[in-house]
Amino acid sequence: MVSSVPPSYRGHRYPVEVVSHCVWLYFRFPLSYREVEELMFQRGVIVSYETIRRWCAKFGQAYANGLRRRHPRPGDKWHLDEMFIKVNGVQKYLWRAVDQDGNVLDILVQNRRDKAAARRFFRRLMKKTGTVPRVVVTDKLRSYRAAHREVMPSVEHRSHKGLNNRTENSHQPTRQREHAMKGFRSAGGAQRFLSAFSGISPHFRPHRHLMSAPDHRAEMTIRFAIWDQITGAVSRPTTD
Incomplete structure (x- = not known):
């Protein structure tokens, strides 16, 4: 078990259970801050959408980091892909890497998808994971082939459209959020949101189609317990 210290909530009026639940709602489901505010109001908790926005900005990445620290060592087979996203109406590119188990290794928002962008992402990946695939x-x-020859020439490179479905499938939740948010307002904002989102959302998305209902409930119970540990929440609000 990897130990981690939950973030400090000193100075916050609301208990950790409320804070962590709001952050969970926002990053797990395609909801706006106002919709999270409404859901909390229905349950008797009066909190403004602006407060929820500040909580997500302050604690989202901390929670994502806590979850990532509990991941096993990355696999030795990396799948890389890029997708275009709209940032203030301008097309940017979201680069993503996952291992063979579907764990997100890193994401990076960039202006281009040329050799320099691919090289930057390769180097960032190796630095962040501390390993070479x-x-x-x-x-x-x-661009991948050119950057691969320069950055990691000893690593086997397989280039084929059909081999990379794992990464392309991992883009789907991001696309759903992009549509719900009507695009991103800035590249920095997109990077911050997607970095936290890619750490939190997959934690609550086990391979449901491969599980029976009892197994899925058991797995989700474990995952919620881990969430409570990394957020410091003693108990979660019920969903009844």
Whole structure:
């Protein structure tokens, strides 16, 4: 078990259970801050959407980091892909890497998808994970091949559109959130949100289609217990 100290809530009027529940709602479901405010009001908790926004900005990344510290060591097969996103009406590119188990290794919002962008993402990945993969799987974007030869020439590189479905599937929740948020307002804001989102959302998305209902409930019970530990919540609000 990886130990981690929950973030400090000193100076906050609301208990940790309320704070962590609001952050969970926002990052787990395609909800706006106002919709989270409404859900909490229905349950008798009066908190403004602006306060919820500040909580998500302050604690979202801390919670995501706590969850990532509990992940096993990254697998040795990395899947990389990029997708376009709209930032204040301008097209940007979201680069994402997952291992063979579907764990998100990192995401990066960049202006381009050329060799320099691919090289930057490769180097960032190796620095963040502290390891070098055995295999890198990408689509046929030429930038990957050029950057691969320069940054990690000893690593096997497989380039094929059909081999990279794992990463492309991991983009789907991001696309849902982008639509719900009607795009992102700034590149920095997109990076901050998606960095926390990619750490929190997958934690509550086990492979449901591979589980029976009892197994899924048991797995979610474990995952909520981990969430309570990393947030410092003693108990969660019920969903009755």
